[in-house]
Amino acid sequence: MHEDLSYAEIFGEEGVQLKLKIMHAVDRSLDQITVSRVCERAGVSRQTFYRNFDSKYSLHWWWPMHVHRFYLAEVGRTIDWETGYYHHVQLLSMEKDYFKVATQYTVNFPCVNSLMPDFRKCAIVETLKDYRGVSIDEDLMFSIDSWVKTETEVFTEWYRLGTVPDPETAAKRLVDIMPTRLYEAMRME
DSSP: OOOOOOHHHHHOSTTHHHHHHHHHTOOSOGGGOOHHHHHHHHTOOHHHHHHHOSSTTHHHHHHHHHHHTTTGGGBTTTBOHHHHHHHHHHHHHTTHHHHHHHTSSOOSSOGGGSSHHHHHHHHHHHIIIIISOOOOOHHHHHHHHHHHHHHHHHHHHHHHHTOOOOHHHHHHHHHHHSOHHHHHHTOOO
């Protein structure tokens, strides 16, 4: 497996500690908490909250999008699918307690309305075009669209229910159900 990143690389960016502080102020489902309560618990103003997040529901997607670039975005560029998923699950799991609490009953912000599938789609398309030189036809785009929705749903349910497998098992399960054409197009030799 690819070597681990340092905490400084993951947490060292300006604003990351503040966003984590706000995120950690969530003590119940996002459907059941107000922005005012989050701000009070985090010790920040509403202005600070809204400078960092569009809504209370964007708290759910910030951490996955932040850690995405460390490994998952590197699939097909510098690492293989298994390595990317292995390390991505490790990073996501650093906040598994948050996800279990914050998304436990959340029904007003389903995965299909999230930014994550579009975010993932852009990264995969960029990798295929710019790093792999792959022409994307209608069938491959269908595979990409289907996969990023599936991937987002799987991760969300694992963390919402607290059933995320260990990183090695998670990586294997995700790769096992991935569309073959997409897997092959981004396979590292």
